[in-house]
Amino acid sequence: MTRIAAPLAAALEAKGYASLTAVQEAVIAPNVEGRDALVSAQTGSGKTVAFGLALAPEILNGSDRLLFADTPLALAIAPTRELALQVARELEWLYAEAGAVIATCVGGMDYRTEKRALDRGAHIVVGTPGRLRDHIERKSLDLSGLRAAVLDEADEMLDLGFRDDLEFILSAAPEDRRTLMFSATVPPAIAALAKDFQNDALRIQAGGESKQHVDIEYRAMSVVSRDKEHAIFNTLRFYEARTAIVFCKTRANVNHLLARMSNRGFQAVALSGELSQQERTHALQSLRDGRSKVCIATDVAARGIDLPGLDLVIHADLPSNSETLLHRSGRTGRAGAKGVSALIVPQAEFRKAQRLLQGAKVVAEWAAPPSAEDVQAKDDERIVTHPTLTADVGEEADLAGRLIEQFGAPSVAAAFIRLWREGRSAPEVLTDVSAPASGAAAPRARGEFGDSVWFKLTVGHTGRAEARWLLPKLCEAGGITKNEIGAIRIQQDQSYVQIASGSAGKFGDRMTVEAGIDMERMAGEPVLDRPERGARPPRPPREDRPARAPREDRGFRDDRPARAPREAREDRPVRPAREKAPYQPKPSRFVEDDAPRPARTEKPQSNWSPEDGRDVLPRDSVKPKDKKPRWNADERASKGEGDRPRSAGFKSFGGKPDGKPRAAGSKSHGGKPDFGPRAGGYKGADGKPARSGGFKSHGGAEARPSRAGAKPAPRNASDTSKRFTPPKKG
Numbered sequence: 001m002t003r004i005a006a007p008l009a010a011a012l013e014a015k016g017y018a019s020l021t022a023v024q025e026a027v028i029a030p031n032v033e034g035r036d037a038l039v040s041a042q043t044g045s046g047k048t049v050a051f052g053l054a055l056a057p058e059i060l061n062g063s064d065r066l067l068f069a070d071t072p073l074a075l076a077i078a079p080t081r082e083l084a085l086q087v088a089r090e091l092e093w094l095y096a097e098a099g100a101v102i103a104t105c106v107g108g109m110d111y112r113t114e115k116r117a118l119d120r121g122a123h124i125v126v127g128t129p130g131r132l133r134d135h136i137e138r139k140s141l142d143l144s145g146l147r148a149a150v151l152d153e154a155d156e157m158l159d160l161g162f163r164d165d166l167e168f169i170l171s172a173a174p175e176d177r178r179t180l181m182f183s184a185t186v187p188p189a190i191a192a193l194a195k196d197f198q199n200d201a202l203r204i205q206a207g208g209e210s211k212q213h214v215d216i217e218y219r220a221m222s223v224v225s226r227d228k229e230h231a232i233f234n235t236l237r238f239y240e241a242r243t244a245i246v247f248c249k250t251r252a253n254v255n256h257l258l259a260r261m262s263n264r265g266f267q268a269v270a271l272s273g274e275l276s277q278q279e280r281t282h283a284l285q286s287l288r289d290g291r292s293k294v295c296i297a298t299d300v301a302a303r304g305i306d307l308p309g310l311d312l313v314i315h316a317d318l319p320s321n322s323e324t325l326l327h328r329s330g331r332t333g334r335a336g337a338k339g340v341s342a343l344i345v346p347q348a349e350f351r352k353a354q355r356l357l358q359g360a361k362v363v364a365e366w367a368a369p370p371s372a373e374d375v376q377a378k379d380d381e382r383i384v385t386h387p388t389l390t391a392d393v394g395e396e397a398d399l400a401g402r403l404i405e406q407f408g409a410p411s412v413a414a415a416f417i418r419l420w421r422e423g424r425s426a427p428e429v430l431t432d433v434s435a436p437a438s439g440a441a442a443p444r445a446r447g448e449f450g451d452s453v454w455f456k457l458t459v460g461h462t463g464r465a466e467a468r469w470l471l472p473k474l475c476e477a478g479g480i481t482k483n484e485i486g487a488i489r490i491q492q493d494q495s496y497v498q499i500a501s502g503s504a505g506k507f508g509d510r511m512t513v514e515a516g517i518d519m520e521r522m523a524g525e526p527v528l529d530r531p532e533r534g535a536r537p538p539r540p541p542r543e544d545r546p547a548r549a550p551r552e553d554r555g556f557r558d559d560r561p562a563r564a565p566r567e568a569r570e571d572r573p574v575r576p577a578r579e580k581a582p583y584q585p586k587p588s589r590f591v592e593d594d595a596p597r598p599a600r601t602e603k604p605q606s607n608w609s610p611e612d613g614r615d616v617l618p619r620d621s622v623k624p625k626d627k628k629p630r631w632n633a634d635e636r637a638s639k640g641e642g643d644r645p646r647s648a649g650f651k652s653f654g655g656k657p658d659g660k661p662r663a664a665g666s667k668s669h670g671g672k673p674d675f676g677p678r679a680g681g682y683k684g685a686d687g688k689p690a691r692s693g694g695f696k697s698h699g700g701a702e703a704r705p706s707r708a709g710a711k712p713a714p715r716n717a718s719d720t721s722k723r724f725t726p727p728k729k730g
Helices: 006-015 022-027 047-054 056-060 081-094 111-120 129-137 154-159 163-171 188-197 225-239 251-263 277-289 322-329 347-360 372-384 397-407 409-422 467-478 566-571 633-638
Strands: 037-040 074-077 102-105 124-127 148-152 178-183 202-205 216-223 243-247 268-271 294-297 310-315 339-346 365-367 452-457 485-490 495-500 510-514 517-521
Touching: 006 047, 006 081, 022 037, 022 047, 022 202, 037 047, 037 188, 047 056, 047 081, 047 148, 047 178, 074 081, 074 129, 074 163, 081 102, 081 124, 081 277, 102 111, 102 129, 111 129, 124 129, 129 163, 148 154, 154 163, 154 178, 154 188, 163 188, 178 188, 216 225, 216 347, 225 243, 225 251, 225 310, 225 339, 225 372, 251 268, 251 294, 268 277, 277 294, 310 322, 322 339, 322 347, 339 347, 372 409, 397 409, 467 485, 467 495, 467 510, 467 517
Parallel strands: 037 178, 037 202, 074 124, 074 148, 102 124, 148 178, 216 339, 216 365, 243 294, 243 310, 268 294, 310 339
Antiparallel strands: 452 495, 452 517, 485 495, 510 517
């Protein structure tokens, strides 16, 4: 570590680094210092520490202790939140001796907290592209003093559509900055991106891309579709890894598998994009602490996540491309440790799995998933080799002796076995798919069935037979799987089935599949009743049609006969006019015959009916009930009344007072008091009308006495006694 700054060398030594990895040695070489670089190395090779060492000349600038920084000196960009936080943790212990301040800017976190950290000053800023762009646009992040920038997992950022954000972020930094790009693979898109963002970049290939994941054992497990989840459970139970990751394609699959595993007693957590940043951080911390052993995640956890003791990666859903397969599998087998990457391959996705493995340039061992017997045997082996059985007996010796003396050694051992199995789910029974032996290429492809024997069944189209209906019946009758059944040919009255030679003996020469369906062995191949191609007579040749005139020659031509003049058309016979039938009125639907309906009589103005026999009252004698007689001037003149004077207090027909004198104390018809002259005098000094004792206007609150025989009592203004005298008795 002669070329490493003193503070960084002390941090590496305290962390237990005896030597550097290949990529770490490559980035601190003398010819790389100060230059842009495009670095590719397999996952788990220490790329985060590598670019931390590569940035030391720009960050430290020859000093061992950093001073206050107004603007950031280095910037690290990562595609996901988890990877950005992991990079920040790695750089914290690496630059702890130098006194570097590191700030994070990731989505899902409090923006104000990040802004305060930036305002206090940070030497290194680590973040995701979207949040970094937000801080730059809001003027809370100033990159004018930036000396170096690092793009970690650059290919993943391109896949996620961060190219525009990267261009915006780097355009806000000085052009003379140093740019480093790290990625596990370098596809053509990354090479083009390097030309846009870097100047004369140095290509560094550490460890070689041709030797991808030499510490990872790839296993491809062919399963029946209905046994997919059971194969995952048995694989987890068989390997019993300290930490395992199960990758799914969608968030819905993650939630479904998490519920199934929780029901079976697995200590599992979920990691997907729908969770908040706090929930995702807690899930990862639970795995690091050992409180959980299984992480069910989408591809959000496929990049850069480093978990201690992660020995198993299961691909519950196959990835979309070979690069994702490598990054998923790269979560295990890191820093020289060994790991297993298991692909759960349904039979319908066999060819896709082959393409993925070929594109990733890895060789997988095809095998069947662990069966229930395999898991049970592995458990028995772990019980026998459990370290607690070989440890020295300490203070538990007295209690152990008492247990043996009271229950006996066999009972104590059986109790230990039960306690061991109690906290683990029972292994699942899987369908035997006859997976190829170790080292074989893969299960057979379609059309390559091999040696077989044909059988004839006494059911066909007339019996509504179908291949999907016959297949499970044949498997159940012979105790075989569908892989041992080849072609099924259904005819009109019988069907033919191709059975592998090794399994044909299970059916014998003749057997009954079920009531009404017999199965008979054939000596050779069946002759299907299909017409041969040459049996149909050939069609007669089509007569040559006359050539059609070109488009420009169509239309009116001189050689066409002229139309007959209009007068010549008068010889045509004229169709006689159709005589219309006389109008026939439709019969009434209320009268059965065509007899004329009786004349309509006027409705009587009474409730008379023929049943009660009452006479009908004449119209003039009926008095309307809802109308009152209204007198007008003409009617009064006809009766000789003339314009008779109205009584005092009478109101006009329109509801307005006519201003004529009224009786004292009376009210107008509209309910408002009339302040004209009254018998009791005019208005008093307080503005209220004076009234005679015991009497109130017609619309007032006090009414005349209603009790029979009661008489109003005299009363003046100051008298507060009773208003009425009670009637005399007798």
